[in-house]
Amino acid sequence: MYEFEFKRPGTIADAVAALGAEEAQALGGGQTLLPTMKQRLAAPEVLVSLSGVPEMQGVCMDDAGRVCIGGATTHATVAAEAADNYPALAHLAGQIGDPAVRNRGTIGGSLANNDPAACYPAAVLASGATIVTNAREIVADDFFDGMFTTALDDGEIITEVKFPVPEAASYQKFLQPASRFALTGVFVAKFPGAVRVAVTGASEEGVFRWTAAEEALSADFTPDAVAGLAVSPDGMISDLHGSAAYRANLVKVLTKRAVAAC
Amino acid sequence: MTKVTMTVNGKSVSGAVEGRTLLSDFIREGLRLTGTHVGCDTSQCGACVVHVDGKAVKSCTMLAAEAEGAEIKTIEGMANPDGSLSVIQQAFQDHHGLQCGFCTPGMVMSAAALLAENPSPTESEIRKYLEGNICRCTGYHNIIKAIMAASGQSVADVAAE
Ligand code: FES
Ligand code: FES
Numbered sequence: 541m542y543e544f545e546f547k548r549p550g551t552i553a554d555a556v557a558a559l560g561a562e563e564a565q566a567l568g569g570g571q572t573l574l575p576t577m578k579q580r581l582a583a584p585e586v587l588v589s590l591s592g593v594p595e596m597q598g599v600c601m602d603d604a605g606r607v608c609i610g611g612a613t614t615h616a617t618v619a620a621e622a623a624d625n626y627p628a629l630a631h632l633a634g635q636i637g638d639p640a641v642r643n644r645g646t647i648g649g650s651l652a653n654n655d656p657a658a659c660y661p662a663a664v665l666a667s668g669a670t671i672v673t674n675a676r677e678i679v680a681d682d683f684f685d686g687m688f689t690t691a692l693d694d695g696e697i698i699t700e701v702k703f704p705v706p707e708a709a710s711y712q713k714f715l716q717p718a719s720r721f722a723l724t725g726v727f728v729a730k731f732p733g734a735v736r737v738a739v740t741g742a743s744e745e746g747v748f749r750w751t752a753a754e755e756a757l758s759a760d761f762t763p764d765a766v767a768g769l770a771v772s773p774d775g776m777i778s779d780l781h782g783s784a785a786y787r788a789n790l791v792k793v794l795t796k797r798a799v800a801a802c
Numbered sequence: 803m804t805k806v807t808m809t810v811n812g813k814s815v816s817g818a819v820e821g822r823t824l825l826s827d828f829i830r831e832g833l834r835l836t837g838t839h840v841g842c843d844t845s846q847c848g849a850c851v852v853h854v855d856g857k858a859v860k861s862c863t864m865l866a867a868e869a870e871g872a873e874i875k876t877i878e879g880m881a882n883p884d885g886s887l888s889v890i891q892q893a894f895q896d897h898h899g900l901q902c903g904f905c906t907p908g909m910v911m912s913a914a915a916l917l918a919e920n921p922s923p924t925e926s927e928i929r930k931y932l933e934g935n936i937c938r939c940t941g942y943h944n945i946i947k948a949i950m951a952a953s954g955q956s957v958a959d960v961a962a963e
Contacts, residue, residue: 546804546821546867567865574863575845577822587821589868616857638934639912640848643857644864720933 541577548589552596552699556674558588559695566590566697568649569614571641590648596699601625607705611648611672611698618647628709629667632659632727635713637720648698654746656687656777657721659713661747664701666709666727666738672700687746706731708802712794714741716781724787726750726794730802734758737795742787744775753795763796808869810835811879819866825859826850828866829876837877837907841936848935851908851915852876858915860934877907880914890914890952897957899948901939908935913949922953925960 549555559566565584567573569591576582590596596612599621607626609618619634619642636642636650636659650660651671664671664680671678673696683691692698706729716723722741729736735757737750756765771791776784807816810833817832829838829852838861841849845863852861853875880888887895890913900906909932916923916931923931928949929942937945947957 541822544821546865548867548870570865570868571845571863574824574865578843587865589865591868638848639915639931640851640858640860640934641845641863643854643859 541574542580542583544584545586546589547586548592550592550594552593552674552697555588555590555593555697556695558586559697561586564588564695566652566695568612568646568652569644570649571637571645572649572653572655590646590697596648596697602702605705606670606702608700608702609647610700612646613648615642615645615647615650626703626705626709628706628711628727628729629663629703632663632711632713635659635711635715641720647701651683651701652690652692652698654684654688654690655721656743656746657716657719657723657725657741658747659711659722659725659740662722662725662727662738662740663703663711664738665747665749666729666736667703667706668729668731668736669701669703671698672702673698681749684747687744689746704731706736710798710801712798712801714790714794716741723782724790724794726791726798728757728795728798728802730757730761735761737798739791739795742776742791744777750791750795757799761799761802763799766792766795766799804867806866806870808872808874810874811876821865821867823866824862825852825854825864825866825869825874826861828869829861829874832866835876835878839904839907841904841908846934846936847905847908848912848932849905849908851911851935853911853915856915856918858912875911877910880910890917890949893948893952894945897944897948897951899940899945905935905937905939909937909945913945913952916949917953922955923949925950 547558563585567589590612596610615633615636623630709729711727713725714723724741737753771788773784773788776787778784803818839849841847850862
């Protein structure tokens with residue numbers, strides 16, 4: 541790792557001020573960023589840890605019935621504390637990485653990084669969640685902008701994520717056992733009158749909504765409703781773990797499993 | 803350099819660290835507690851697992867400066883006060899839960915974190931919990947047996963191979 545200056549502010553305001561420095565970078569739990577810095581693929585001059593900001597911690601419910609999660613909340617905390625109010629989300633958090641990774645990694649860090657195979661982006665997009673930053677609120681449909689890219693401006697921090705709770709939901713992750721990311725993962729969320737289906741790990745553009753399946757499932761919420769749909773392998777990730785066609789097939793298989801599990 | 807202060811195995815310690823000093827480096831080089839092993843340094847093997855405020859963490863993937871004020875426990879803090887092996891450590895010995903021993907500090911720390919959370923885990927819960935701990939020697943079965951035994955459960959049904 542190259543040298544950098546380390547800062548650990550105690551408030552969002554101080555964190556935003558610290559991130560105003562040249563080449564400053566926010567640090568969530570560091571489970572992706574620190575390995576990236578060790579490989580010298582990232583070399584911030586100032587690293588601003590968000591782990592000491594109490595106002596960005598924890599899980600609660602708001603008046604609109606949404607599950608609200610502080611940006612610096614770890615996966616382990618979400619797995620434990622969202623279990624009653626949004627079990628599919630808690631289940632997703634409890635499958636990220638391994639226990640030690642879940643004790644450090646945070647929801648805000650995962651979303652800001654927008655790894656094309658990360659789990660949280662699928663939950664956020666399928667739930668139609670709202671990303672709250674120090675400056676504004678961003679709806680899920682406007683947040684993800686292709687792999688490793690989001691609508692966040694430089695120095696903007698995810699302070700909270702608000703999840704509307706669906707009637708039924710399920711996340712099906714086809715594990716890539718070495719990285720423990722999703723080889724492909726599908727999150728299905730059934731709301732009154734609408735179904736949302738978000739897919740991670742498959743597309744070169746990062747997380748996306750499978751709108752054809754959403755329409756089919758809105759009319760008929762059964763696994764067979766997507767049986768006749770085709771998923772094009774164009775633009776799907778192809779690597780030694782799975783070809784584009786394999787991932788395209790997984791999208792359909794996992795969607796069916798998710799509906800069956802709802 | 804910044805000064806960090808934390809409690810390690812019950813004792814307050816402090817030292818000067820760079821921003822980039824990893825918690826594993828501070829423990830091994832700064833405190834000379836070399837029981838915490840670094841197998842991969844890429845967050846994969848779990849040999850470096852320690853407890854930070856009671857939670858299992860990969861110390862190669864946390865900055866020492868982030869542990870300011872924290873309560874750290876390493877493998878050196880696991881034995882009983884009289885120096886005899888703790889229940890978990892003794893169970894690893896009794897059930898041959900180690901061969902070369904390189905992964906063992908991390909395995910024991912993960913096992914202790916699991917049993918603190920779930921005092922009577924099933925075999926499958928133990929296997930799941932150890933997903934981030936890699937062992938090149940034992941083939942895991944004896945590690946699972948040791949943890950079953952340490953939690954007071956029968957090891958008779960654990961897969962033999
Ligand atoms: S040395 Fe930390 S996980 Fe391998
Ligand atoms: S005993 Fe040798 S790596 Fe586990």
